[in-house]
Amino acid sequence: MINPDARMSAKVFADDIEKAPMRDGFGSGAVEAGKADSRVVVLCADVSESTRAEQFQKEFPDRFVEMGVAEQNMAGVAAGMAAAGKIPFIASYAVFSPGRNYEHIRTTIALNQMSVKICGMHAGVSVGPDGATHQMLEDIGMMRMLPNMTVIAPCDAEEARKAIVAAATTDGPIYIRFGRAVTPTFTTSETPFEIGKALLLWDSPVGGGTLKIAILSTGSLGYTALCAARTLAEEGIECVVLHVPTVKPLDTEAVLDVAKRAGRVVTIEEHQVAGGFGSAITEFLSEQYPVPIHRLGIQDQFGQSGQPDELLAHYGLDVLHIADAIRAFIHI
Amino acid sequence: MALTEEQLLTLEKRAKSIRETIVQMLVAAGSGHTAGSLGMADIFAAFYFHILNHDPKWPEWEERDRLVLSNGHICPVLYATMAHAGYFPIEECLSLRKFGSRLQGHPDRLVLPGVETTSGPLGEGLSQAAGIAYAFRMDDKMWDIGSPTSDVGLPISKHGRRIYCVMSDGEQEEGSTWEAAMFIGKNKLSNLTAIIDRNNIQIGGMTEDIMPLEPLADKYRAFNWHVLEVDGHNITEFIQAIDEAKTIDEKPTLIIAHTIPGKGVPEIENDYHWHGKVPTDEEGERFLKEIRHD
Numbered sequence: 001m002i003n004p005d006a007r008m009s010a011k012v013f014a015d016d017i018e019k020a021p022m023r024d025g026f027g028s029g030a031v032e033a034g035k036a037d038s039r040v041v042v043l044c045a046d047v048s049e050s051t052r053a054e055q056f057q058k059e060f061p062d063r064f065v066e067m068g069v070a071e072q073n074m075a076g077v078a079a080g081m082a083a084a085g086k087i088p089f090i091a092s093y094a095v096f097s098p099g100r101n102y103e104h105i106r107t108t109i110a111l112n113q114m115s116v117k118i119c120g121m122h123a124g125v126s127v128g129p130d131g132a133t134h135q136m137l138e139d140i141g142m143m144r145m146l147p148n149m150t151v152i153a154p155c156d157a158e159e160a161r162k163a164i165v166a167a168a169t170t171d172g173p174i175y176i177r178f179g180r181a182v183t184p185t186f187t188t189s190e191t192p193f194e195i196g197k198a199l200l201l202w203d204s205p206v207g208g209g210t211l212k213i214a215i216l217s218t219g220s221l222g223y224t225a226l227c228a229a230r231t232l233a234e235e236g237i238e239c240v241v242l243h244v245p246t247v248k249p250l251d252t253e254a255v256l257d258v259a260k261r262a263g264r265v266v267t268i269e270e271h272q273v274a275g276g277f278g279s280a281i282t283e284f285l286s287e288q289y290p291v292p293i294h295r296l297g298i299q300d301q302f303g304q305s306g307q308p309d310e311l312l313a314h315y316g317l318d319v320l321h322i323a324d325a326i327r328a329f330i331h332i
Numbered sequence: 333m334a335l336t337e338e339q340l341l342t343l344e345k346r347a348k349s350i351r352e353t354i355v356q357m358l359v360a361a362g363s364g365h366t367a368g369s370l371g372m373a374d375i376f377a378a379f380y381f382h383i384l385n386h387d388p389k390w391p392e393w394e395e396r397d398r399l400v401l402s403n404g405h406i407c408p409v410l411y412a413t414m415a416h417a418g419y420f421p422i423e424e425c426l427s428l429r430k431f432g433s434r435l436q437g438h439p440d441r442l443v444l445p446g447v448e449t450t451s452g453p454l455g456e457g458l459s460q461a462a463g464i465a466y467a468f469r470m471d472d473k474m475w476d477i478g479s480p481t482s483d484v485g486l487p488i489s490k491h492g493r494r495i496y497c498v499m500s501d502g503e504q505e506e507g508s509t510w511e512a513a514m515f516i517g518k519n520k521l522s523n524l525t526a527i528i529d530r531n532n533i534q535i536g537g538m539t540e541d542i543m544p545l546e547p548l549a550d551k552y553r554a555f556n557w558h559v560l561e562v563d564g565h566n567i568t569e570f571i572q573a574i575d576e577a578k579t580i581d582e583k584p585t586l587i588i589a590h591t592i593p594g595k596g597v598p599e600i601e602n603d604y605h606w607h608g609k610v611p612t613d614e615e616g617e618r619f620l621k622e623i624r625h626d
Contacts, residue, residue, distance in 0.1 A: 041467075041470075062470065063470070065466065067515065068511075068514070068515070068518075070508075070511035070514070070515065072455075072459070072507070072508035072511055073459045073462070073508055073511035073512045073514075073515055075459070076456050076457075076458075076459020076460045076462070076463065076508070076512065077459050077460070077462050077463035077466065077512070077515065078463060079449070079459070079460050079463060080400075080449075080459065080460035080461060080462060080463020080464040080465075080466070080467065081463040081464070081466060081467040082463070083448065083449065083460065083463070083464055084463065084464045084467035084468055084471075085467065085471075086467050086470075088463075103453060104456055104459070104508065107450065107451075107452070107453045107456060108449070108450075108456050108459070108460055111440075111450050112441060112442075112449060112450040113442060
């Protein structure tokens with residue numbers, strides 16, 4: 001059953017649920033953060049329309065910095081602005097930032113401990129037709145390995161907005177990951193969000209041997225995980241869904257709790273299974289409370305062109321394939 | 333401001349003491365970068381004892397000028413100069429590169445107050461200096477309304493804190509240096525002055541053999557910079573160039589400082605093998621004599 005404490009949209013499973021690209025939350029969140037604190041600035045690498053940085057640009061033209069197609073310089077300039085007391089958000093496609101400019105982020109932002117917020121857009125295969133070059137699938141891994149770095153992958157536009165607002169008031173380097181596709185906005189302004197906290201989306205009244213699986217998701221696949229849980233529950237397979245927007249630092253208490261209750265965990269992410277969210281969960285549970293884990297995600301391969309839905313289906317990350325994978329996993 | 337004869341002599345004496353400290357600390361460390369550190373002693377003496385508006389007893393002072401050392405590997409000259417200027421005891425220089433030391437192999441701003449940025453990886457300092465300069469100009473706008481504005485609508489100010497970025501010539505091979513140069517040129521960040529230590533060597537040989545940089549001045553001019561070339565061991569000339577940069581409102585200034593790597597120790601001058609090598613105890617004794625004799 002839906003966890004009522006998650007305060008999700010009343011239309012969560014309705015056909016006419018509102019949909020929006022997650023980056024809309026970047027645009028509105030940045031404006032909100034900018035109104036609250038004049039130190040907030042936004043730097044963008046020639047993609048202000050598609051990242052929605054233009055919303056901030058319109059509201060605060062003096063605090064928007066056009067960087068051109070130069071992501072390495074963008075990271076360093078942001079670090080310098082942070083050193084001078086600003087709170088910079090840098091926006092580009094994840095494949096270029098933090099992809100292209102990784103070492104610049106490592107040295108000038110993470111090691112240097114500068115309060116820069118790195119917003120990586122268009123992550124995952126659901127970027128769609130642009131193909132493999134533009135489908136960033138390694139960013140969570142790259143960023144969570146860096147000391148001092150917080151890593152957040154919101155599930156929809158509303159949570160993305162909250163993540164931006166929270167990032168602006170949280171000191172230190174933060175990476176925030178955004179998908180490109182238009183996805184259901186299933187959380188609401190009432191849905192709790194706190195950096196470092198996971199959120200139970202789907203709960204089961206039962207425990208003991210009856211609860212079969214804990215589904216842990218991050219980022220854009222939160223809604224898919226929820227739909228898969230509903231499908232399984234209708235078949236009598238009891239499950240819980242824990243949405244984990246903050247990949248680092250992990251909400252270890254919440255992860256441990258669902259692992260203990262279900263005794264079996266599946267992780268879902270639009271990212272390589274090596275090094276990403278599933279790895280983070282596996283590393284933690286294998287040391288603290290070993291349970292069987294199955295990681296769903298991209299299996300050591302690059303993406304390709306296609307429509308978001310057909311790509312997610314191809315890589316086994318739609319409701320149908322996820323439900324199938326879980327059925328097979330719980331019968332092992 | 334122009335130097336008096338007496339000021340010049342004092343600065344030259346400072347540079348000599350800094351060179352001695354550099355040799356002593358590199359011998360004690362057993363690893364590090366000798367040539368570039370010795371080559372930049374005159375310019376660092378000029379910065380910390382004449383040019384910079386700073387307070388060694390109050391490194392966090394908001395109104396200070398910023399010196400960003402991009403090529404962090406020449407940090408022995410930074411540390412030695414900071415110590416002589418009073419940021420920390422000169423004896424601490426002997427802890428260079430040792431476990432637990434504040435004088436890390438490459439500068440770490442979190443452990444040593446007065447270091448503006450953690451640096452070492454080449455091609456990153458100019459971007460950070462640009463960010464500081466851009467942010468300061470945004471802030472200056474608050475009290476500078478009414479001043480002429482540049483094409484991008486930001487005020488052109490000759491007041492306030494100045495930002496200096498010291499780079500090596502080798503790091504001009506990093507693409508990101510040119511991203512930063514383009515950004516600074518576009519935004520006419522005239523509160524920023526960059527210095528290139530043009531010593532013609534890099535770790536693997538001579539710059540013009542490894543990857544030719546010339547015509548370096550023309551390249552920066554094409555990126556909308558005001559470019560000056562000076563003898564990096566002529567303190568008067570260097571300070572004149574810094575003063576000229578302060579009068580240029582419409583462009584950032586680059587000072588190409590022609591230096592001799594290993595300057596002060598004739599037996600290693602201009603030898604690229606000394607880029608990343610340090611003197612032994614015996615060599616150190618000899619080098620100190622050469623520096624004192626010079």
